[in-house]
Amino acid sequence: MLSRTLLCTVLASCSLSAVADTVWLKNGDRLTGTIKLYDGGRLLLSTDYGGEISLKWDKIATLETDQNLLVKYDEEKGEHSKGIKAAEQGKVTLVNGSPRTVDMASIEQMMPPKPVLEDWVWTGNVDFSLDHKQAENDVEDYDIDFKTNARHGRWRHNLQGEYNREKKNDQVSTNNYSAQYALDRFLDEHWFWQGQAQYKRDWIEDLAKKRTVGTGPGYQFWDNELGAFSLAALVNRNDYEFVDDEKDHFYSSSVKWDYNRYLLAKQFELFTNGEISKPLESNVDYELESEAGVRYKLTSWASLSLKAEWDKLSGHDGDVNERRYTLGLGVGW
Incomplete structure (x- = not known):
């Protein structure tokens, strides 16, 4: 024995x-x-x-x-x-x-080659940032955003959101939040079909509320240990509410992108994502929501991020043109 x-x-x-x-x-x-x-x-x-x-x-x-x-x-x-x-x-x-x-x-x-997924794989990050803008001396800034996705077999769930608030000399100059959920169904290794829903609330800009639902095909160029890159072409239904109580609803076509690339054995990460849309018939000419930046890994879970955002909407009822530059700490998994 x-x-x-x-x-x-x-x-x-x-x-x-x-x-x-x-x-x-x-x-x-x-x-x-x-x-x-x-x-x-x-x-x-x-x-x-x-x-x-x-x-x-x-x-x-x-x-x-x-x-x-x-x-x-x-x-x-x-x-x-x-x-x-x-x-x-x-x-x-x-x-x-x-x-x-x-x-x-x-x-x-x-x-290692990426295997066919059978179990849940969950990744994401949350960034807590300080905002830098050309402004007066008395400025209070808050910026919190998160992005995460979970993959199970041929299904992928994507969730992201953001909250921005800025106060200058006791005057609130930026105050908004947004959330987005997208569900991908992979048809093969690269092609997938996406359905998405978005909501944005703004208490400062002319566009007070925005609701969007859409669907369309997408293509995953690659998704491995070095990063990922995908594009999606969608047809959307948009509902806008402006501060003067004017409302507008219309259909649009859009292109979404999502790219990230790790460098130097994942010490640095380059990333950009966003969506540009063109209404089929509306008082809105076009809309762009985008961000790009770099993350530097401090530990296995903490990182330092530098990010630039550009949101632009051009229309007859008002324009939105906002740029933000943020530096902050993040948590990744």
């Missing part, structure tokens, strides 16, 4: 060791964890003892993993590897049919 217990313990230890990826550094150190991705000259290693560790590629002697990885040599050339075995310094052996040893310097990117 004791021998069986010892045997089970040894086998369990070997199994746990086999699961962990191993990275050997040129200074002789050895690190174990899970390889998340390699991009921009840095390898991101997730560990249970130090969180996510970013390693310089030129400081790594070799590495080993049993993961299926997409190994890219440039924008066009690449291959799927069923695992990587350690080799002499500066080289690795790709396990894919017949093993092949390659120079590490020839590898440009390396990441």
